[in-house]
Amino acid sequence: MEQYKCSSKKGKRFLLQKEGKKTMLFIGGSPSSADQFSLDPTSRNIEKLANKNNCDGWAIVNLHSEIIDCYDNISDEVSELSVKENLEFIKNFISDTEIHKVVVGWGNVVSRIPYLEKVSFELMEMLKDFNVECIDTTQKGNPYSASPMAINRNFGGISNVELKPFKSKVVEYDLMRDLDIILKTVKNILNNH
Numbered sequence: 666m667e668q669y670k671c672s673s674k675k676g677k678r679f680l681l682q683k684e685g686k687k688t689m690l691f692i693g694g695s696p697s698s699a700d701q702f703s704l705d706p707t708s709r710n711i712e713k714l715a716n717k718n719n720c721d722g723w724a725i726v727n728l729h730s731e732i733i734d735c736y737d738n739i740s741d742e743v744s745e746l747s748v749k750e751n752l753e754f755i756k757n758f759i760s761d762t763e764i765h766k767v768v769v770g771w772g773n774v775v776s777r778i779p780y781l782e783k784v785s786f787e788l789m790e791m792l793k794d795f796n797v798e799c800i801d802t803t804q805k806g807n808p809y810s811a812s813p814m815a816i817n818r819n820f821g822g823i824s825n826v827e828l829k830p831f832k833s834k835v836v837e838y839d840l841m842r843d844l845d846i847i848l849k850t851v852k853n854i855l856n857n858h
Contacts, residue, residue: 671701672754677730677747679754681708685722687765689715692755692788693727694771694781694810710811710823714800718828720765726755728771728784748784756791767795769831772810773803789833799831806832 672680678696681704682688691711699705704712708725715723730751769789775782789797799808801819808831809815811823820826 669701669704673700673732676732677751678727678732679730679751680724680726680758682724683712683715683722685720687720688722688724688762689718689720689766689768690759690762690764691715691723691725691811692767692769692771693725694774695729696725696727696732698732706813707811710813710816713823714768714811714826714828715766717824717826718766724758724762726758727751728775728781728788730754748780752784752787752791755788759791764795766828767792767797768828769797769799769808770811771808772812772815773805773807775807776805786833797831797833798828800826801829802831 668683670680670682670684671678672682678700681696681699681701689711691714693707693711697705697707699708711723711725715721728751729748731747769785771781771785775785800811800816801809803809809819816823816826
């Protein structure tokens, strides 16, 4: 029987992992109820993807840590503390773990929930020293999820998936953030005169 590790607390999962010499880090959108005792179909796909890419270990983290059963139940808002807690966990995991491969796969949920898009940009900034890959990108430019529905419908199964480089929208985000700062500064100047 495989040995899996899970870091979770009270309705949250920060990490699901199978340790190995070569670890593939997978960043998904939202954690499922899979844990160290029972993998779900998505985590089994990630395990197969790791094996296919010569990684004997894998780790799953997500854009947020709240365990949900489907994306329709995801909160439109989450506390800033919860976001910081998850990002801090991921940052520490990355710095404490020898990572062989990074794969992102959060799907289009980031297009529907603005704070998740911001988190994805912050994670991509954390990963700037890695060659980040994905299964493929959706029409909206987001990395496909590893869920069986997405994989089977678009690729005919996980065995048909070949990882591709992921081109992040971080530059676009940086420009938007800079533009927002400029607009706020101009607005403050106009209001004070």
